[in-house]
Amino acid sequence: xxxxxxxxxxxxxxxxxxxxxxxxxxxxxxxxxxxxxxxxxxxxxxxxxxxxxxxxxxxxxxxxxxxxxxxxxxxxxxxx
Numbered sequence: 185x186x187x188x189x190x191x192x193x194x195x196x197x198x199x200x201x202x203x204x205x206x207x208x209x210x211x212x213x214x215x216x217x218x219x220x221x222x223x224x225x226x227x228x229x230x231x232x233x234x235x236x237x238x239x240x241x242x243x244x245x246x247x248x249x250x251x252x253x254x255x256x257x258x259x260x261x262x263x264x
Contacts (some may be wrong), residue, residue, distance in 0.1 A: 188218045204228065208235040214251050223263045 185207055189196050199217065207215050208230075215228040215235050224242050228235040229250055241247055243260040 185212050185215045186218065187216065188220060204235055214249065216247075218262060220263065225259060225262065 187199050187203060189199050204215065204217075211230075212235065213230045217226045217228070219225070224240055225247060226237055227239045227241065227247070227250075229238045230236075231238075241259050243263050245259045247257040247259050247262075249255040
């Protein structure tokens with residue numbers, strides 16, 4: 185699941201808390217949150233039956249999926 189944060193603090197809270205909890209309950213195994221304002225991407229993985237933040241990436245980093253073997257994305261492309 186990939187989420188790009190919506191503008192506004194109310195929407196950001198929904199994306200970071202409500203949707204994260206919903207996706208966790210529904211069994212999503214990998215969740216990426218793209219924050220276009222701070223140019224970072226947070227990677228959440230299912231651990232101990234819930235989604236847990238495992239890494240934060242920035243432009244210049246390479247995003248590698250834990251579920252898609254061989255998938256790599258130069259993160260700066262996301263923030264162009």
